[in-house]
Amino acid sequence: MINFAAVRPWGQLGPGGRRILLAAALGLGLALALLWGSIAWASRPTTVRVLMPAPFADSTAMLVESFNREHPDLRIVVTRGPLETEAVSDLAISSLLLGDSPYDLLLMDVTWTAKYAAAGWLLPLDGWLGPTPLAPLAPGARAGNRIDGTLWRLPMLADMGLLYWRTDLIAAPPQTPAELVAISERLQRQGKVRWGYVWQGRQYEGLSCVFLELLRGFGGNWQSSGEGLGSPAATRAASWLRELIVKGISPAAVANFAEPEALQSFEAGEAAFMRNWPYAWQELQGPASRVAGKVDVTLMVAEVGQPHGATQGSWGLSVLASSPHPAAAVEALKALTGEAGQRRLVQRWGYSPTLTALFDDPALVAERPLLPVLQSALESVVLRPINPGYAQLSDILQRQLSSVITGEVEPALAMERAGLASQQLLEASGRGGGR
């Protein structure tokens, strides 16, 4: 039974009583604040951090912004990495090696996937993306994402090497290397162009891309095991490149050309043929170009009976194994590589998509007339070796090829050295390889 006589009103409480009441009120207030704070803390948006090279960070900015608006509990934050491809990888590796990476997603070049996967830094995507995640992709875009049966990456944009030709000078593009040489010589003799064919001959990754397509056209292949550089087909391909310079079909300066230099030369009307990526098309239709409207693209030349090759370059997103919220990361990945996202990138920036649905979309094709050509090119892609040591293998090839192009070493000897060095590299790294 409550002793009502013992209950005192506030005013008649002694100082001790008041202190106890005050403490209780404070304690209650604190508990409420903590509760409210922790609810707010738990419901704050999950942040998914993505590292992208600078150009892609810029082009996906609006996509990311609209995603963040539509998803109140999930936020994508893009870290704008350096301009150079290699520098972005260096940045990611330096934090991954220390086990202290702040990123959840990484926009990766196709040649990095094997290295990162072998180092154990990527999260296998099987099971996160449904039973057939690669089915909606064009056939050529599927390659390079699944290594040894595990899916490591979902591509966002595709790229492939193309042969650009002048429609005002010839009726049909060459099909074989010999045809290219013959047509170039004829046009040069007639004084219609200064050079026949401009391509990337500088000692860098672009040179490996140029060589790979040609190697396929001569009947060879650069295997994922690293084999193929010591083969007779490789010697033939390297010799053909050297011949272009010796015969004057390509300028000697091509030994220092990257994509911008080759584009500059072709754009000024100096050459009949150019090897470049799809982005060049946009530039060639621009006001500064002397060949606007007089250009078409086709696949790289190949010997009779050999497949025409196009080196595949694609950028795709991978989830890092160290990410604290993989589910959220996969959500972000799906949004960035999904159809809506790719459509906007293609429309706004002229990139090449990876989804078959987009290639078949008539509205999109109307806006970007190059899409059918890109789709057929994507069916003939050839991939650089899917090998964790690709960067070193490519370096070996670049150095030997560069010495062939500048005429310092005979093609046969150079390619043999390339094959031998590749073999030594793979043996010393703990995985055997061949020539």
Added chain:
Amino acid sequence: MSILLMAPALLLLLAVFLWPIVHYAWLSLQAQSVFTGLKPVPVGLANWERLLGDGRFWQDAVQTLRFALVSVGLELLLGLAIALLLHQSWRGRGLVRSLTLLPWALPTTVMALGWRWILNDPNGPINGFLELLGLPSLPFLASTQLAWLAVVLADTWKTTPFVALLLLAGMQMIPADLYEAFALEGGRPMQGLLRITLPLLRPYIFIALVFRLAQALGVFDLVTVLTGGGPASSTESLALYAYLNAMRFLDFGYSATLMLGTFVLLLAAALALVLAQRWRRASA
């Protein structure tokens, strides 16, 4: 008791200097790379065989040696000239001496960024000056022939003050009456330089040579920021190649082999210097 005093310092020194060399020796016999999932797997002498046949290593060795010899040579010449200038006492000498030391005090990477702009083609001041003279602009950082000279220039600018100070210290140990006696006997100042100063400076020149050569053979900071090793690896140094193998190619076993190989080359160079010094002393 005194051993106890030395112990902590010696322990840290052994940990920082000796253990890495031992570790590299072991690591060079392993494959620890991205192929092995970054775990060490013994492969015997495979890394060393690869080293002997590695064109990039030998090219880098030649490039690094060429850079070191030219750079150190220039530094000695310029350093000697500066030391001669600062040796006499005149008003403001102390301030000038400190101002001369400014390049040395700046971190290498900080000023390397500055050099990228100074050497820029075509907008940098050097090319602007060439343009004023009516000469064509030079692609310092894009030409495989010129880029290494740019690195030599930046390195010389930074470390000449150190060499100058070293030689100055040596010069100030030479008693002045030697010169007086020489002048009384009718010797000209130029001869005084050759017959008194240089011979007495020899130990200091030797120290500067050894110190600078060892540092120059390990050049890394400057090359990384100024050229990144390019164009086409024409300015790549041995240290940078070893670094790339570890941090870009994720091939730790081979990187350790490269660094041991560089160490061996360094020892060979040091030995050559010591032998040259002995031979000169014997024949002098």
Added chain:
Amino acid sequence: MSSQPCHRSGSRLRISLVILLLLWSLAPMLWQLYSSLRTPESLLAGLAGLGGGWTLINYTAVLQANPPFWRYLLNSSVVGALSTLLTLALAIPCAYSLSRRGGLLKVVVGGGLLAAAVFPYVLLFLALLQVARQLGLANNLLALCLPYAGLSLPLAVLLLQAAFADMPVELEENAILERFTLWQRLRWILLPLMAPSVVSTGLLVFLFSWNEFPIALTWLSRSELQTLAPAMARIAGSSVFTVPFGPFAAATVLGSLPLLALLLIFQRQIVAGLTQGAIKG
């Protein structure tokens, strides 16, 4: 060099040589200062745009970047101060006992220290990186002081040993007679007398840790923790600016200021330290 009285032409020659020397030493830095105050357009315009185009936007760009530039200076100062303290704490006892001993140990240790002082430490980065990975010392400014102290110890011990050797033994003998312990002798007698050498050595160690690049590059991946040297490399590779040289120059100027100030304030001590090193080495 010669004790003949200076001729007018000799002093005119000297003045022009001194001016040349100052130009050579200071022009690159002055050019950075100039470029940092110019807009991108005026940098590309060359001499033509000299009238207008003065601005502070390069500095605001660098100071408002993510992370802001002063962060790097702070990190370098913290690491520099701590490694200097650690180095001196380890080097002083070691140098003391080395200077008081003779014989084989001194020769061996001295020779080893000399070899270590000359050794290009960049070659140690891989082993130290593995240490950082195994022991979890990465991305930690305090932990970075350990390798820095190790790398500075050879020079510090050699310089301090020479300074200790200059202290006559009689000084200590009196103190020993009065039952002073070693620490008391160091604290009250030796170190106060050696203060200039200790300061010089400390300054050289501090300069070294500001300049150090490969270890900081591999041990620090978080951009807000980076010290000045790797931060400059990261700025060099960044792509935020289309014409980056204004901001690059601003970064160069800001990065140079602390050490330039240090040099000008402590010029005598630094020069003394280097000279001592030369003579005793």
